[in-house]
Amino acid sequence: MMSENALNLNEIRKKYEELKGLGLKLDMSRGKPDTAQLDLSIPMLHTLDDNNFICENGMDVRNYGEFKGIPEVRRLFAEIFGVSAEQVLAGGSSSINMISDALKRCFINGPMEGFTPWSKLEKIKFICPVPGYDWHFHICDTYGIEMLPVVTREDGPDMDEVERLAKDPDVRGMICVPMYSNPTGFTYSDETVERLAAMETAAPDFRLIWDNAYCMHHLYDGDRDELANIYEACLRHGTEDRVLMFTSTSKITFAGGGVCAMAASPANIAFAADLIRYQLVCYDKVNQLCHTRFLPDKKAVEAHMRKHADIVRPKFELVLQTLERELGGLELVRWGRPKGGYFICFEAPEGCAKKIVRLCEEAGVKLTPAGATYPHGLDPKDSIIRIAPTYPPTDELRQALEVFTTAVKLAAAERI
Template sequence: MSSLAHMSAEAISALHRDLTREYEALKDRKLSLDMTRGKPAPEQLDLASGMLALPGNRDHLTESGEDARNYGGLQGLAEVRNLFAPVLGAPAAQIVVGNNSSLAMMHDVLVYALLRGLPGGSRPWSKEEEVSILCPVPGYDRHFALAESFGIKLIPVQLTGEGPDMDEVERLVADARVKAIWCVPQYSNPSGETYGGDTVERLARLKTAASDFRILWDNAYALHHLSDERPHLRNILDACTEAGHPDRPIVFASTSKVTLAGAGLAFLAGSPATVRWYLDSVGKRTIGPDKLNQLRHVRFLKDYKGISDHMEKHRALIAPKFAAVEAAFEGRLEPYGFASWTKPAGGYFIILDVLPGTAGRVVTLAKAAGLALTPAGSTHPYGKDPLDRTLRIAPTYPSLAEVRQAAEAVALCTLLAACEKRIAGEG
């Protein structure tokens, strides 16, 4: 089979007719499939159903004898911080345990930076004429939307396969208006890449014009492996301390895709000064987190091996879904030579790069056939992919049978959109 670029106009027209008939048959099936978000499937949530019986009516005392039902404990229980210290790569004393959303902790960090300023800064960010944040692309749409909602300017920086283009980052941070960079360093959302050691070292050593520049290190997928491979991610806290910038990184993580998505734990880690700053700020907002839920997690997961064993059960459920998407794309798209996709070793997403100028059309075709996809452009700041090429595929939530259907539908829509563009004399 010839690649699409080498097919004659007659062959493309014939292919388009065949694909159109197949697409009409697909619409007649009246599917109702949703691959818009990277949510855990019900079967994954069932893995943690045993938590719901914990901690028990007479088992609410912490290791220190504190009554977890009462107020207080702003930083989180010591046993929880000890349990997740290896995940955060930080000493327990430098970890704060929040409630179910790490995004909420990121929100608070930005709010406190805007209103109160950060350690090392001369004034609150809101007093600056302009504040910018670097956004590696393709990236996480909620990161972008959060910063944009506060009027922070979003500056895209291309990912390279081992993290952001550091030559570009080093050039941009010479501007004092650039105050931070978003990072999803392991199994990045949605590219699946893990930052290389050199990238981490260069981030730590950055010569920034802003004295209060921050690396917002959202290590959301630290435990989410899809294979036996285990990437080595350089510890950002150690790297920045060694480079003389201990306050630069703020690390986030959560159990949203480990235990119960809506009833998990969130974490923040940083230097001692960062933790003091955060606790002083958040202490005005709350008297303390849900410590019963913290106890529930400790008693369910028990230790780091318990966490790892639990995540192997997740892997058994979702790895076949990723394999199904890859098989569909290889079977339907690979022969035509214009599309490419990632084969991640972990995380929650697959990137599909379609023929430039057709990503939006693929989403429209899919919607008409009963398949909801993440909007085209969501992987870029302001929802604008300049090439209209990149789609984020989220295979985890539907059943395996539904994922197979959805992947075939995506491939069909991708081919149909590409043929339309070629027939129109473009692409």
């Protein structure tokens, strides 16, 4: 149902020109925490003020050693992943870097002992649920991986299609954000997780890159998505070497100074560790100790994340209320209502996303480029726009949304 006013072209144009005249300079392009969120972790910087630099195993974290990470940080991530601490390698800032490193090992050394290094194979293809995380697609691109987009629904990627593609022996993996997904906000259903663990893959060394970046990022205390434990599912199906899990504290403590981790089967970890041992001396253990002194266990992380949610939730709600109020009557537009994560996924009328993003940009509001949520930037319907509401202060967000909804109306009106 479309309201009368929504598509009064002249009025919309007038409003758009007015907004353009304000000379705004606003940024809704990336999933960045705002300053108030960063401030929540300032006490972490004082956890070593007692000059006690000794971690649990008696080691001075300021010195060399423990390339797998200090025991307490491996245990913290193990609790978050739902695996044992021996299955965790903890790193430095940027889990994307750790994902890229895992792919590096696949390409240079093979995913595990006995497998051909992927760089020696003719072609490597990955299943890429879409819309998805642009950085994942860029990483695949730097390795020359051919990306096979698969449509994501509320319960995860179209599993019939995933299972069909996995029968191609060139398909060696899949990369995804399974919880509060970037950008859809969806969480994979138990059935999706089970099928991913159970499915037959033609490639014996198929690797599922499970980027669980938002596993702690609930917006509502009493209403959260739950993600099934993929590792346990794989164990049940005897496919435990299939999955490599990643997460980080980038959006828990500092985006520019967190710690990250990989979890996997003992065989995967042993193989990775034998290579990592010589490819670095150690990650930043000082920061690892700061983190575990500040957030010693999952319960502490949950309490900390409630403070984040209190800052983030009103921004999500402002977006949803504004979209509903301004665009609720407009045909052919939809958007997600995520219970966590960092994004709201907006679906514009076909052929309008690029135009809307351009209109916003010309009015001083920067959005993620249209198409970015697809491999090579190619959104076949030119309709998906990722809204990242966390970074701007609320006032700026309100203005940015006014520009955005006006741009959507203008593009929709001009389309007719």
